[in-house]
Amino acid sequence: MRKLAEHNIPLREASITQVHSVLRDGNPLIVHTSMFANALASLANPKQQQQWVPLAEKNRIIGTYAQTEIGHGTFVRGLETTAIFDPETKEFVLHSPTITSTKWWPGGLGKTANAAIVMAQLYTQGKCYGPHPFFVQLRDFDTHHSLPGVILGEIGPRLGINSQDNGYLRFDHYRIPRTNMLMRHSQVLEDGSYVKPIHNKLSYGTMVWTRVAIVHSCSKKLACAVTIATRYSAVRHQSELVPGKPEPQILEYQTQQYKLLPHIASVFAILFSASSVLRMQRNVAASISKGNVELLPELHILSCAMKALSSQDSTQGIETCRLACGGHGYIASSGLPSLYTSTTCTITYEGENTVLLLQVARYLIKSYRAGLEGLPVLPSVMYLTAPSAMHQSPPLSNQALIEAFRISSANLVKETESRLCRQFNLEQNFHYAWNRCSVALVHCAELHSRYYMCEKFLSTVESIRASDRVRSVLQDLCRLYLIHHITLNQGHFLRSGTLSGVDLSTLEEEMYELLAKLRPQAVPLVDAFDFRDELLGSTLGAWDGRVYERLYEEAQKSPLNKTDVSKAYHKYLQPLMKSNL
Ligand SMILES: CCC/C=C/C(=O)SCCNC(=O)CCNC(=O)[C@H](O)C(C)(C)COP(=O)([O-])OP(=O)([O-])OC[C@H]1O[C@@H](n2cnc3c(N)ncnc32)[C@H](O)[C@@H]1OP(=O)([O-])[O-]
Numbered sequence: 001m002r003k004l005a006e007h008n009i010p011l012r013e014a015s016i017t018q019v020h021s022v023l024r025d026g027n028p029l030i031v032h033t034s035m036f037a038n039a040l041a042s043l044a045n046p047k048q049q050q051q052w053v054p055l056a057e058k059n060r061i062i063g064t065y066a067q068t069e070i071g072h073g074t075f076v077r078g079l080e081t082t083a084i085f086d087p088e089t090k091e092f093v094l095h096s097p098t099i100t101s102t103k104w105w106p107g108g109l110g111k112t113a114n115a116a117i118v119m120a121q122l123y124t125q126g127k128c129y130g131p132h133p134f135f136v137q138l139r140d141f142d143t144h145h146s147l148p149g150v151i152l153g154e155i156g157p158r159l160g161i162n163s164q165d166n167g168y169l170r171f172d173h174y175r176i177p178r179t180n181m182l183m184r185h186s187q188v189l190e191d192g193s194y195v196k197p198i199h200n201k202l203s204y205g206t207m208v209w210t211r212v213a214i215v216h217s218c219s220k221k222l223a224c225a226v227t228i229a230t231r232y233s234a235v236r237h238q239s240e241l242v243p244g245k246p247e248p249q250i251l252e253y254q255t256q257q258y259k260l261l262p263h264i265a266s267v268f269a270i271l272f273s274a275s276s277v278l279r280m281q282r283n284v285a286a287s288i289s290k291g292n293v294e295l296l297p298e299l300h301i302l303s304c305a306m307k308a309l310s311s312q313d314s315t316q317g318i319e320t321c322r323l324a325c326g327g328h329g330y331i332a333s334s335g336l337p338s339l340y341t342s343t344t345c346t347i348t349y350e351g352e353n354t355v356l357l358l359q360v361a362r363y364l365i366k367s368y369r370a371g372l373e374g375l376p377v378l379p380s381v382m383y384l385t386a387p388s389a390m391h392q393s394p395p396l397s398n399q400a401l402i403e404a405f406r407i408s409s410a411n412l413v414k415e416t417e418s419r420l421c422r423q424f425n426l427e428q429n430f431h432y433a434w435n436r437c438s439v440a441l442v443h444c445a446e447l448h449s450r451y452y453m454c455e456k457f458l459s460t461v462e463s464i465r466a467s468d469r470v471r472s473v474l475q476d477l478c479r480l481y482l483i484h485h486i487t488l489n490q491g492h493f494l495r496s497g498t499l500s501g502v503d504l505s506t507l508e509e510e511m512y513e514l515l516a517k518l519r520p521q522a523v524p525l526v527d528a529f530d531f532r533d534e535l536l537g538s539t540l541g542a543w544d545g546r547v548y549e550r551l552y553e554e555a556q557k558s559p560l561n562k563t564d565v566s567k568a569y570h571k572y573l574q575p576l577m578k579s580n581l
Pocket residue numbers: 030031034035065067068073074075076077107201202204205207208210296297300348349350351352355359362363366
């Protein structure tokens with residue numbers, strides 16, 4: 001926090017710096033500096049911001065974002081916590097009517113936060129208006145004791161990020177002033193009348209913002225993992241590539257290159273997509289402040305798509321990097337296990353990936369249908385019904401591969417929409433039909449999202465300002481990325497007729513050549529990420545390559561090595577050994 005102040009970084013921008021990477025097992029302040037700060041910035045009105053933001057900046061208020069309940073995370077409309085307006089006292093009464101309405105998961109809620117943005121069902125004048133955000137003080141600002149009517153605690157150990165004190169929270173008819181409802185977009189007036197927002201999903205804005213931030217953080221996490229595994233693969237020698245010759249660096253094995261290089265490429269693909277979504281988010285934020293919400297649906301869908309793909313890619317990539325380090329990848333001091341556990345949660349939080357992909361699919365199907373009817377659709381999905389342009393680029397050129405992605409994605413959407421219609425005719429119920437097609441719908445969303453990521457990678461590399469040599473390496477990486485994802489999704493390309501079996505063999509051949517060509521660039525590429533050793537926190541991935549010395553030194557720090565004979569020997573082992581059992 002001191003560093004943020006020294007560098008004049010506003011609280012809500014902390015999460016896109018590296019400040020949180022210093023703490024490996026999560027961080028009790030992360031939701032304060034990300035979601036809480038952002039909720040105040042985007043959902044509170046100017047007066048409320050004046051009241052709370054300076055206190056949050058000075059860390060007098062430490063907040064969290066309390067939305068999820070034990071019973072409902074995904075289905076936000078199903079939340080059960082109520083905020084009922086009492087016109088007599090001009091207060092909202094917050095209440096948790098059931099066990100399932102207990103808030104569950106918010107980061108920092110257990111012991112750290114003294115306030116929260118609470119999402120609760122808003123009732124006024126006897127009518128429910130759905131989930132709305134409220135600023136709620138949870139603990140005394142001086143003593144830190146929880147306030148009467150507020151019941152809270154920590155939820156217990158998790159797979160990872162155990163320093164984050166995820167918490168639970170219940171309210172017992174807890175009263176807050178009317179002015180604690182975050183009123184930038186919708187309001188409850190003194191007489192209890194409700195003023196609705198210009199778009200009814202604006203209160204979901206903090207989630208959209210965080211999804212964009214997650215894309216950024218996923219590229220960083222993956223970059224850390226590939227740095228560790230690549231440097232280690234240059235230091236580690238094992239087996240014989242040619243019988244009788246010295247053991248080579250494991251990075252010489254093609255299979256090792258195949259494990260690492262596509263993920264190095266993936267770091268760039270995610271990063272460039274993140275930048276593009278971030279740009280869009282800034283434009284949308286500016287438009288919203290002028291009352292224009294036209295591009296909000298596009299931002300919502302793009303942030304869902306990129307959050308889902310980047311969290312999945314980075315989690316799989318980190319696990320591949322860990323396995324690529326053999327046994328040493330399993331040791332905590334390699335840094336890889338904590339990278340994995342602190343990244344796999346991004347698949348679930350801020351919208352479980354399948355659910356987000358289904359949001360994308362819903363948009364694809366709606367846009368496809370609108371396009372067929374000649375209605376206007378937004379730019380990113382115009383291709384679904386636009387005429388194909390496959391034959392205009394040289395065969396198997398980068399542009400041709402992007403076109404193949406585009407046509408295959410459009411083809412899959414078309415096929416799935418027909419399936420949906422057939423299913424609808426059978427079921428006579430759209431929702432049942434949708435569920436029966438949902439595996440295919442998720443595939444549509446994945447392919448569309450991959451197309452977007454490939455396109456962003458290519459267009460960024462083509463326009464980037466760099467020396468010819470740097471550009472040439474990035475072009476090779478981009479080419480590897482495109483081919484790698486085409487080989488992983490061969491079925492879609494064969495089905496759409498955009499690539500033949502022969503094309504796929506040619507591309508596969510080229511991929512193997514690219515692995516060999518890029519091998520000498522692997523270490524310079526990860527060095528260029530420029531992580532300090534303290535941030536990597538890895539015995540395998542430090543700059544100086546002293547892997548074995550560091551592993552040995554780290555082992556000396558194990559608490560079990562403080563004494564030659566452990567207490568457990570006297571307490572359990574010795575009696576057992578003497579017991580003749
Ligand atoms: C450090 C981080 C720590 C972690 C923190 C957390 O996890 S915090 C907890 C994080 N928790 C989660 O992330 C929970 C995940 N769950 C959710 O976000 C929501 O429940 C939902 C989006 C899945 C469905 O919402 P729903 O049932 O209200 O909506 P619906 O499906 O009926 O669709 C109706 C229409 O609304 C549209 N629309 C939807 N959202 C947006 C938006 N943001 N903007 C604009 N539009 C949006 C949608 O496209 C559709 O448009 P159409 O087709 O009619 O034109």
